[in-house]
Amino acid sequence: MKKLIPVLIFLCSCEAWVKNDSRLYGVYISDDFSPQEQQEIYDGFVAWSIATDGEVFFERTNNKNTPNLLTVNLKQMPDDLAGFTYTGPNSTNATIDINVKVLEPDWRKNLKQLVSHEVGHALGLNHIGPGNIMCKDIACGNPKLTCEDVKQFCKVWDCDYKTKYVCQ
Ligand SMILES: [Zn+2]
Numbered sequence: 001m002k003k004l005i006p007v008l009i010f011l012c013s014c015e016a017w018v019k020n021d022s023r024l025y026g027v028y029i030s031d032d033f034s035p036q037e038q039q040e041i042y043d044g045f046v047a048w049s050i051a052t053d054g055e056v057f058f059e060r061t062n063n064k065n066t067p068n069l070l071t072v073n074l075k076q077m078p079d080d081l082a083g084f085t086y087t088g089p090n091s092t093n094a095t096i097d098i099n100v101k102v103l104e105p106d107w108r109k110n111l112k113q114l115v116s117h118e119v120g121h122a123l124g125l126n127h128i129g130p131g132n133i134m135c136k137d138i139a140c141g142n143p144k145l146t147c148e149d150v151k152q153f154c155k156v157w158d159c160d161y162k163t164k165y166v167c168q
Contacts, residue, residue, distance in 0.1 A: 071096065
């Protein structure tokens with residue numbers, strides 16, 4: 001049987017997120033994801049807290065009116081598209097749409113990586129070169145956040161990347 005290898009393209013509005021001074025974000029994850037998937041998705045957020053030594057924090061919530069809210073939804077999307085991130089009209093919140101295909105085994109294993117990539121966009125980051133979370137697709141991406149990712153983060157968020165855990 002011919003095995004199809006999915007080409008996962010991460011897409012974004014590439015519109016910089018308006019900086020949140022409290023650096024605390026609410027995270028609303030759709031019930032369309034199983035509890036285990038929801039945990040993997042949340043891990044994709046927490047990866048940014050760990051890699052940046054706590055420059056940003058993410059707290060799960062069921063309240064859609066939470067300020068600075070990042071919402072994760074499952075959505076029917078074209079096959080070559082894995083995720084899409086866009087900010088709300090007032091830019092105090094953002095939505096991350098994840099392709100329903102991510103629930104299939106071949107895509108599923110990339111769920112956390114995909115979410116970390118999309119969260120990077122929500123934090124105002126653009127695509128960078130191969131071997132990093134913020135590379136444009138799964139083939140050039142990296143399963144974990146790298147020093148280059150954090151370097152870009154610190155440019156937007158005004159911190160010293162050299163002091164951060166992943167850059168040691
Ligand atoms: Zn992207």
